Amino acid sequence: QADEFIRANATNKLTIIAEQIQYLQEQARKVLEDARRDADLHHAACNIIKKPGNIYYLYKRESGQQYFSIISPKEWGTSCPHDFLGAYKLQHDLSWTPYEDIEKQDAKISIMDTLLSQPMALPPRAEPNFQGLTH
Numbered sequence: 001q002a003d004e005f006i007r008a009n010a011t012n013k014l015t016i017i018a019e020q021i022q023y024l025q026e027q028a029r030k031v032l033e034d035a036r037r038d039a040d041l042h043h044a045a046c047n048i049i050k051k052p053g054n055i056y057y058l059y060k061r062e063s064g065q066q067y068f069s070i071i072s073p074k075e076w077g078t079s080c081p082h083d084f085l086g087a088y089k090l091q092h093d094l095s096w097t098p099y100e101d102i103e104k105q106d107a108k109i110s111i112m113d114t115l116l117s118q119p120m121a122l123p124p125r126a127e128p129n130f131q132g133l134t135h
Contacts, residue, residue, distance in 0.1 A: 034095065041088060041096045044068050052092040055099065058085040 044058060045067035056068040059082040066085065073084045087099035097105045 038095050041068075042094070050090050052090050052094065055087055055089050055102075057087050059083060060085055 041058070045065055046056075048068075048070060050056065050068070054070070056070060057072050058066060058068055059080075060066050061082050067082075072087065073080050088096040089099070089102050089105075091097055091105075091109075
């Protein structure tokens, strides 16, 4: 009976650890994908100085060369000379956020900025208090 309980308890704990490992593997995969995308975007041709906080529009010439422009497809209208591939915001850490994710990413950054601008609310480090737990 005790052996079964111990085995079930260990199985439950290992299941939780396995789920955490799976989550961390997925997070690592996303970090690597984002890093590859960011590196590719930084290698796109650009005739302007890119500044963090701005949105840039990625196009592809017939030659296959990709380049950034500050002119959106809407501004080009029907005279857009090349294929539009996407819009990206250059973040202050020089990562790129796809246009459709900008609002969500800006909200996350705003929350972090708010947290970082507040005084630390952590209590001073102290020894554990076991008062009331012993006889």
